[in-house]
Amino acid sequence: MLYIVLIPLLLSCIIPFISKIKHKLHTGLFVFLIPTVIFIYFIRFVGTEFEPVRQSYNWIPSLGINFDFYLDGLSLLFALLISGIGALVVLYSIYYLDKGERLGHFYVYLLMFMSAMLGVVLSDNIFVLYTFWELTSISSFLLIGYWHFKEKSRYGALKSMLITIFGGLSMFGGFILLSVMTGTTSIQVMIQNAEVIMNSPYMPLALGFMLIGAFTKSAQFPFHIWLPDAMEAPTPVSAYLHSATMVKAGLFLVARFSPIFADYEWFFIIVSVAGIVTLCWGSYMAVHQTDLKAILAFSTISQLGMIMAMLGFGTEAAAFAAVFHILCHATFKGSLFMVAGIVDHETGTRDIRKLGGLMTFMPMSAALALFGTFSMAGIPLPFLNGFYSKEMFFQSTLDLPAGANVVATFLVDIIPYLAVFGSIFTFVYSLYFLFGTFAGKKQVDQLPKHPHEAPIGMLLSPFILVLGVILIGLFPNAFNGTFIAHAAEAVAGSAVVENIKFWHGLSPAFQMSLAVVAIGTILVSTRRKWSKVYTFVPGGRSINNIYDAIISKLDSWSRRITTFYMTGSLRLYMAIILSTIMLVTLSFMLVTDGFTINSNDLAPVRLTEIAVVLVIIAAAIGTIFARQNLAAILIVGVVGYGVSLLFVIYRAPDLALTQLVVETVSVALFLLCFYHLPNLRNKKDSTGTRLTNGIVSIGFGTLMTLIGISAHSSDWFGTISDYFLKTSHSLGGGDNVVNVILVDMRGLDTLFEITVLGIAALAIYSLIKIKIKKGTK
Incomplete structure (x- = not known):
């Protein structure tokens, strides 16, 4: 069933390519085959002698989150509606939507929604159900706002997403409570343990959270206000989402958990x-x-x-x-x-x-x-x-x-x-x-x-x-x-x-x-x-007015808060970020007794190491008082090369070489960048500014020092280094443990880091191109 659920989502990836030939063939003709095949698959289960079908596929087994699918009479009814009416809606859209429309976008969104709804009604794992549930909100937002050039379409799409995602988060809280109460993520196991849930003091809270999710999705009073505005979507969307599928997701949720409550x-x-x-x-x-x-x-x-x-x-x-x-x-x-x-x-x-x-x-x-x-x-x-x-x-x-x-x-x-x-x-x-x-x-x-x-x-x-x-x-x-x-x-x-x-x-x-x-x-x-x-009733009174007032107030408050700290001052941004980290981390570690200082089993400190550390400290302090770009860059470089020297002293040549390469490249890049920037201004900051700078810098540095010492001194968890030493050769095929960790054991992490750098490079390149074009004009 995993493939049946994901087929629309996977095939949606090729829709943009098919839509390129829409002048010859309407994209909907290809899309029509997808729900039709799914409907034929599910219609096989219709009959008087029907037994529920269970299938499971591993996803995140360590957290008890797997693709567990359960097909019973209720999910079969919904699956037939989703696929059957989905096929009819696609057939209808072929004649309703002109070939000049953005058909690629429309059918990608529609297939995404179809997969999400199938996932909702077939999932037995509450967290997988929640994942598909929120995907229905996102895909319906895209479908309702399909004609994005209309203000009413944008308004209706945003309203539907805000209300249904609010309900979805509430439902997620209820799911967490149910999981805590029963010790399982399976809906069917929860039904079997209904007495455990009913006898739990958290049961009313879990039920309330879940019902908010169901009521918002199924447009129950007073959360019904999003549905009329969602009618700005194309009629095929209204016929599919708002009569047969999405709005019935909340009904499905209540029906599925009815045996418990x-x-x-x-x-x-x-x-x-x-x-x-x-x-x-x-x-x-x-x-x-x-x-x-x-x-x-x-x-x-x-x-x-x-x-x-x-x-x-x-x-x-x-x-x-x-x-x-x-x-x-x-x-x-x-x-x-x-x-x-x-x-x-x-x-x-x-x-x-x-x-x-x-x-x-x-x-x-x-x-x-x-x-x-x-x-x-x-x-x-x-x-x-x-x-x-x-x-x-x-x-x-x-x-x-x-x-x-x-x-x-x-x-x-x-x-x-x-x-x-x-x-x-x-x-x-x-x-x-x-x-x-x-x-x-x-x-x-x-x-x-x-x-x-x-x-x-x-x-x-x-x-x-x-x-x-x-x-x-x-x-x-x-x-x-x-x-x-x-x-x-x-x-x-x-x-x-x-x-x-x-x-x-x-x-x-x-x-x-x-x-x-x-x-x-x-x-x-x-x-x-x-x-x-x-x-007289309702007269001028409307829940829509309450919603609009709340959104307006939130926008106003958000604008005030953003204007307060978004001043363009990098110093202010860094002060806010570092202060927040410092206060939150310090408070948490104090409450949990996280600071531990243990001087046992430490290597003796030699004169060479003291001398290098003093040079690093002097260079770091000297950076503050530098008034020339070149001097500041070179002094910062001294700090980096000093750290590399410490790695050499502590017999970590790989880290030392890495640090030397990074430091050399960084210094070179700084020199290239600062060449195009004005010299440092020798302005005098106010006493308050200097005091704030001193508190933030000294406090954050002290925090990092205490965290480093505590991490070394604590023994809350067993060290993982032994695992890497033992499995470096067998799993990674290398004896250089650091390289094996970076390339093999943290391969995906490294890949995503490179991807982030690549995206940042593309963004910088785009900004440069935009600036060049504007300069040419």
């Missing part, structure tokens, strides 16, 4: 409240939007809230309904995003106030939207999958177990009413989207482009998704027994047996559905009359 009362309270509030707020705000993708963005928020609430209920029926709705939502919402992109592509606008009557111009798009919106609205028709999962949601709200405290009891009583409230507005925004776009009065004169039906290639992907809506609605149990039940079992922690059928009689859940349709129809027909309520 589902019986915890506060898990039910926190997750259910967050979900049901998100459902109500998202559906309510969707009706107030005028941009088609904004309507779908808030509808996505509301649907994510509904699924999150069901995961919080903690019952087997709710777990089944949650995973079933994850599948249903991906089909109808993915198709609706694509239809919104088609409308934008063929009319030049997404403003629903300028649209209307498009059914006559775009009948196929209208038909696709009809099935998608009716399914999302939960209209009781047997060929719409959304109704089945919506009714299961209602039933799960009615079957909540009695609460053990006042808060839980109150929630059990009020959640069914809130579920109906949110679903009523779901019905309203669904019909608002459909009729506001395709029915009503034609306004062709207000459209930037004359509307016409999209090409068949662009309609193919949403058609396949709508076909999925119908097939799941007509044959729900065919999907149930093959993989939905397996996914529900992974969430509930035990086998879940559900028989999905359309008619259950006039059950309370069906009556709730009828109430939604009846009240929703009234609200749709009278929308213009009651829509003034939005001037």
Whole structure:
């Protein structure tokens, strides 16, 4: 499975080369094969007799961090969505994105995101999961900001990254606590040791940290504000990230850890409240939007809230309904995003106030939207999958177990009413989207482009998704027994047996559905009359305003702090750096009793060594008082050559030769550089400046001396020198231990040092070229 996860990431490296021939062949045609092959790989596991698959690959075994992959029903469901809808999105993008776009960039970002999401849902190691989790944030940032020349795209990309990475860091803290509590990094082992976690005093803290990560990624209230702004991304991105994959990563996280926390009362309270509030707020705000993708963005928020609430209920029926709705939502919402992109592509606008009557111009798009919106609205028709999962949601709200405290009891009583409230507005925004776009009065004169039906290639992907809506609605149990039940079992922690059928009689859940349709129809027909309520709630209040204020304040404070110390004075920079090192290191060593001075087992100090050290000290002090460039360089050279002489005295010829070469080259380079610089200015510093210089220099020098003596005197760890002496010849093939260490045992370290030097040389060369060009102009 490692190769399946990394294939999109690895193949993305050749996309820039393929994109060079885009005038002959659309890059998306090659990219389309990648998710298709991955989908075919995973579809093999679908079946009634499915057993989880485990695979492990070493990465950092010393830290317990390996590529441990676990494929069960839950991860299989998500893997199929990621690859299947990924293939349809790529197919759609071939017709949506013009060849003149930066297709190489787009598909590299898309494949990077695909690998990251597959890694998230398949990883059993919490730290590997976190690595892929943050890669989803980075790649989604690049995708949302794809049209970087638009200010709104840059704003939306930055907002999404800041909020989701904040949540990711919080989740990382929860993972560390879980690892400390259980002594493992495996999620499945943690599930097996759920009692250990539940009995730990750190459990509430770990749960809180993890839920923040899940809520931010899945756009739960009040972290939902990034999702509407992310709609500035190209429509293929919205259809992929914001309907089927990225926003469901938080749902996956809660579902994966549900077997551990589902019986915890506060898990039910926190997750259910967050979900049901998100459902109500998202559906309510969707009706107030005028941009088609904004309507779908808030509808996505509301649907994510509904699924999150069901995961919080903690019952087997709710777990089944949650995973079933994850599948249903991906089909109808993915198709609706694509239809919104088609409308934008063929009319030049997404403003629903300028649209209307498009059914006559775009009948196929209208038909696709009809099935998608009716399914999302939960209209009781047997060929719409959304109704089945919506009714299961209602039933799960009615079957909540009695609460053990006042808060839980109150929630059990009020959640069914809130579920109906949110679903009523779901019905309203669904019909608002459909009729506001395709029915009503034609306004062709207000459209930037004359509307016409999209090409068949662009309609193919949403058609396949709508076909999925119908097939799941007509044959729900065919999907149930093959993989939905397996996914529900992974969430509930035990086998879940559900028989999905359309008619259950006039059950309370069906009556709730009828109430939604009846009240929703009234609200749709009278929308213009009651829509003034939005001037009061939310009115001018907005969580976006709070976010913007926080970012503005952070920018202001950062600018003040930066302006305070970024004065252009090298002396100030060095003083800050050295003082910080000195204070932090000194404090840490004092607290941990790190200073150790042991004069035993020391070689006697001879007169020769004293004389050389005195010369070095004199040269170092003399550098301070030098007023000529040449004199200062030569005196500094005396210090270096004096150190080389000490190496000779202590019988370290290799180090002495290295020091001599480095010192000679350094002196030569200093002479070349200082030739182009003015002479040292003989200015008198203030008493305060000289006092600061003296404190910093003497203090830092004293610290380094004490560290050196303590390092030699301490015996906290066994010496590693014996290892190098014994293995120098056998591992490195040489008897010169120092050379073997540098070339073989620290080979990668040396390689990266050379790489850094090479990068610095390129940067200097570029600066010189820029200066020469400016001088020529």
